[in-house]
């Protein structure tokens with residue numbers, strides 16, 4: 001006995017066709033037209049699209065960062081993701097400075113084990129590439145971790161130097177792994193920030209002045225050159241501006257094995273309107289790299305249309321706007337500042353600090369914003385409904401490309417016989433107004449507050465099990481599975 005999805009418009013990265021899908025157990029076993037109901041549960045999909053579950057390869061759930069921890073964890077973040085049509089994500093394990101990769105992985109496994117509601121994978125963020133860590137890298141392949149992340153920004157926290165990046169690329173290339181970079185020139189940022197603060201430029205809008213597009217373009221180009229020299233496949237996260245898009249286009253045209261993504265917020269938000277919002281509101285929109293300008297929005301749409309960029313992720317990393325209530329300082333001290341797991345259960349009145357940490361000094365605003373729930377609806381509205389993207393291109397960007405690049409295809413990322421039955425029943429007529437009042441993310445604001453979208457997932461299935469039915473949540477903690485990814489990443 002399976003589930004038969006009847007008469008939906010099945011969309012993959014290549015085709016759009018009306019038909020039926022049979023799911024037996026966790027996988028798709030048959031695709032056809034006018035399939036026999038044959039005792040199966042029938043889901044009538046007439047007038048609906050059937051899309052492969054969305055994949056977001058760039059999230060930070062439960063991340064200790066900027067003097068606090070990102071709000072959504074592997075429970076709340078997963079529910080929110082699924083309500084928005086994302087059924088798989090890849091989060092970042094952070095190697096503790098002085099510790100091993102295995103230490104980092106243990107910490108992140110604890111965040112997800114028994115808690116995860118959707119399927120997930122991990123990238124490994126390397127912060128401290130000592131000789132023994134170089135030797136440890138190949139062991140990640142057995143864990144199903146096939147991508148390394150390095151930060152060219154966040155000096156004195158995560159930033160690595162050029163020789164470290166180069167060595168990591170050599171090692172990755174030798175082992176069939178992919179390198180990802182956060183590309184901003186952290187040395188220049190670390191010089192500009194104190195200069196701005198000393199000049200009294202402390203408001204959120206100056207966050208953008210401390211990280212101008214030139215330092216993103218410069219670092220992007222530097223990483224691309226190293227990718228060309230080492231032959232290491234490189235994936236540049238959160239690209240925002242003309243400077244870096246020009247660099248990746250040049251690199252790809254010269255044959256460097258480079259790919260890239262942008263994030264939803266970089267198509268919509270601007271320095272003037274959002275970072276420059278009255279009072280302290282701009283802090284809501286502080287992320288790195290910063291949001292840019294209308295001119296950059298147009299450049300990004302072009303870059304996803306023409307294949308310069310392969311994916312639209314979120315960099316979901318959310319913090320309270322009005323946080324700081326509760327005995328958080330004492331709590332953090334009592335827990336040695338490191339053991340965050342399960343803290344809500346210990347003290348229900350605790351509320352972790354958020355954006356208010358940077359009042360009077362933009363450089364202390366925790367970097368990041370919510371988006372994991374909004375991503376697919378917002379890009380459908382402004383991509384598909386405007387004619388910028390076809391439904392097939394939408395599927396390619398949101399699901400197929402990230403599955404291929406990160407070694408999950410065809411288990412994830414498509415609708416095919418044998419693939420996981422991660423399916424979205426997407427109603428192209430359903431209207432929804434995005435708001436913090438109704439979203440499922442654990443955060444008190446939404447970047448797209450008041451935006452009305454037409455088209456949303458009305459039912460969401462993962463491996464054949466229904467997670468979302470309208471407003472109802474049917475998933476359960478521990479049902480989300482860790483995805484062991486494959487080593488060789490093709491260059492798209």
Ligand code: DUC
Pocket residue numbers: 060182286287288289315317367368369
């Ligand atoms: N940028 C953010 O805005 N948040 C998390 C980490 C990052 O690089």
Ligand code: ZN
Pocket residue numbers: 002038
């Ligand atoms: Zn049958």
Ligand code: ZN
Pocket residue numbers: 182237238288289
């Ligand atoms: Zn980053």
Ligand code: ZN
Pocket residue numbers: 058059060315
């Ligand atoms: Zn990030």
